[in-house]
Amino acid sequence: MKKVYCPACNENSVKSGFQNRKQRYKCKACNKRFQLTYAYEAYNENTNDLIKSLLKESCNGPAIYIAILK
Numbered sequence: 001m002k003k004v005y006c007p008a009c010n011e012n013s014v015k016s017g018f019q020n021r022k023q024r025y026k027c028k029a030c031n032k033r034f035q036l037t038y039a040y041e042a043y044n045e046n047t048n049d050l051i052k053s054l055l056k057e058s059c060n061g062p063a064i065y066i067a068i069l070k
């Protein structure tokens, strides 16, 4: 079974019905609701490449967080 992690706090999440035919999930820790596509956005390859390139250029943590949120 695939585990789904909360995009806000990275805790385990559980299924919580559907919205627009998409499976929704609810975080057990912070009670936030989200859809799977959103949850995995931060882990897709493009974002990883972006983080890697930013890490090469700078060790500035806050700069990396700002880039992800855009």
Ligand SMILES: [Zn+2]
Residues within 6 Å of the ligand: 006, 007, 008, 009, 010, 011, 027, 028, 029, 030, 031, 032
């Ligand atoms: Zn959470």
